Amino acid sequence: MHRKTRLSLMACMAFVFSTLAMTNAVAQNSGDEEAAQRKSEQQKTKQAQAVSKEVYDKITKAQEAVDAKDYQGALKLLNQLYNPDKLTEYEQANVLNYIGFVYYNMDDIPNAIRTYDRMIAIPSLEETMAKQVTYTLAQLYTMEEQYAKALTTLDKWFLLETNPAPEPFILKAQNLYQVQRYKDMIAPIENAMRVAEERNKPAKEDWYVLLNFAYFQQENYAKVRDIQKILLVTWPKKRYWFSLAGAFTELGEDENLINAYAAANDQRMLEKESELVTMAQLYLQREVPYKAATLLEAEMESGRVSRSAKNYRLLSQAWQLSMEDKKAIPALQEAARLSEDGELDVRLGNALLNTAQYDDCAKSVRTGIRKGGLKSPDNAQISLGMCLYNLREYNNAIKAFEQAAKTPRSRRVSAQWINVINADLKRNEQIRLAEEAARKTRRQLEARKVSAGRG
Secondary structure: OHHHHHHHHHHHHHHHHHHHHHHHHHHHHOOOHHHHHOOOHHHHHHHHOOOOHHHHHHHHHHHHHHHOOOHHHHHHHHHHHOOOOOOOHHHHHHHHHHHHHHHHHOOOHHHHHHHHHHHHOOOOOOHHHHHHHHHHHHHHHHHOOOHHHHHHHHHHHHHHOOOOOHHHHHHHHHHHHHOOOHHHHHHHHHHHHHHHHHOOOOOOHHHHHHHHHHHHHOOOHHHHHHHHHHHHHHOOOHHHHHHHHHHHHHHOOHHHHHHHHHHHHHOOOOOOHHHHHHHHHHHHHOOOHHHHHHHHHHHHHHOOOOOOHHHHHHHHHHHHHOOOHHHHHHHHHHHHHHOOOOHHHHHHHHHHHHOOOHHHHHHHHHHHHHHOOOOOHHHHHHHHHHHHHHOOOHHHHHHHHHHHOOOHHHHHHHHHHHHHHHHHHHHHHHHHHHHHHHHHHHHHHHHHHHHHHHO
16 A cells, blocks of 8 residues: 555656646746736736746755655755745645655655645645545555545545546545445445456456455355456466355355365365365265275375374275275274274274174274263164174174163164074074984984994
């Protein structure tokens, strides 16, 4: 803001000195006072709006002092020169204009403002200079964080200027932002963009950023989405992908949300752990768990994603959903080792069960039960019972299912498993009895053969 104001003030002074130079040239070529008095009434009116050579010379000396950075010396010359009783209003305006300019160069903005206020109060102030000084005052008020005064002054300037450029609209929007009038920011920014388009000038990135903020505050996420698309096409940056993703989230456009993240990932814009983990979660949401698993595994290997219990849990989930239980087991083992509760140990036990590693399955589930903190202890007992059943530890399996049956929701499943085990036990007993009977029969036959041989 400071730099822009300085440029505006310099433009103002350029106007003043072009006027002074032109007036000086006229004075040199006009001859004596007698010749001047013979000019037409129109010329007399123009002369009333001229600066005398004496005033011009003193302002020039002040300019030389400013160039030498002798601001106090410049002020002294100008203050000695400023005398309303001896100067025309046009001369007063020019002297005050330059005094304000000197104060600005001294970073004395309050005195610059007071000086320009005196200048703007001159009744006959030329329209072009009035417009320029009014706009300068608006900029100075903004620099001094007097945003309400800046807005009032800008409104006066818009009444004077019939064909404003885009920048004053943006200045107004910036001041509205400072007083938290976010809804009112929209119209001036869009006016700035309209004027820029009419003048075949491109809208600036920070204008869209400002407009995006204003619409975001109104929770107009459809507009936010559209603005972010423009920003991404014209000024592709990482933060715009995430802002676009946020808009998609608010609008419930889940497919577009995932696509936005995926595009950012394809452009290698995802760098933080949280960003990469979110991408993996979105892959899971999109039902492409294999991509989630390979992403997490690669990033954990690279070190950009930490080897935490939480991340190992997500990795194991991705592998399991990919029907890759063997690949899920190492992740689950690490996650379970790092976890204080037994939830992941039970999940590891289930993965081991699916891969027919029944002994390790039983050990893992028992570890989980011992750690505690389980969301569904009954399900853990069912998993243990299944592992023990496959190890043919039927009595211990029944005990596990009986423990699970204490929870109403697991009674039916537990009863079914107990029935299966009892049926197996009964069948095994029948097989045992049959085998025993067969062995007994064989022994009897052999005994008869031996007896017959003796006979």
